[in-house]
Amino acid sequence: MIVQIDSLLTIPGIVIAKDTMQIPVEKRFPKAIIFDMDGVLVDSEPYHIEVEKRMFQKVGVDVSDEEHASYMGTATDVMWRQIIEKRQLSHDEEEMTRLTNQEGIPFFSALEKLEPMPGLRKLLDFLENKKVPMAVASSSNPETVQIIIDKLGLRKYFRHTISSGSVGKSKPAPDVFLHAAKLLGVEPENCLVIEDSKNGIKAAKSAGMFCVAYGGASSESQDQGEADIVVDDFEKLTRLLFAED
Ligand SMILES: O=P(O)(O)OC[C@H]1O[C@@H](O)[C@H](O)[C@@H](O)[C@@H]1O
Structure with missing residues (x-):
């Protein structure tokens, strides 16, 4: 199922339709969030x-x-x-x-310094305040994962930073997400994954998790059709995840 958030169908200067979809109520307030690294935390x-x-x-x-x-x-x-x-x-x-x-x-x-994706730190602060446990699950090799997380200055937010290289088969297999869920102590169906690549989305769905596709900077080449929802703005995602209505 794919749901486009706030997609504006326009002809130059004129809005024809605005389609605002929500995250299903039972998937809001997730018990754990697992972030992909490359393309989600940073445009790497x-x-x-x-x-x-x-x-x-x-x-x-x-x-x-x-x-x-x-x-x-x-x-x-x-x-x-x-x-x-x-x-x-x-x-x-x-x-x-x-x-x-x-x-x-x-x-x-x-690389001198890496900048987190726009709006990401706000989302992480928000999740930290809500005490939602978070992990990173990446296909990058273990050393690169640590280098990137440190250069982003995001280490404090994540209980675990996992490379598929150390846990089993790589995405599109679900191994790295299932391993992350186990470490976080949360059932896969209660975990929410944020991914950008087709292989990563496939892995999250095979793990039985709700998958948000991040349509950020370098995802144009990726078919995100298997994701449950597509969002291109982390502030919007924060609102959708914790909407009370
Ligand atoms: O799972 P992540 O964090 O998106 O990592 C993906 C990347 O992992 C790397 O190891 C690959 O060589 C990249 O090409 C790939 O895109």
């Missing part, structure tokens, strides 16, 4: 794309933007497995993953 997908493009160039594989976008939200080893299989290359998946991390980790470490 362009950095991953840059690092991966450098790698494609180094090893001489031609990956179209469309194919590249299909790997968004999944772990680096899963991306390489698919690239290698598709082209029947002799490259070693583990070695390619190691080299990509070797390129990526110093790249992320060298």
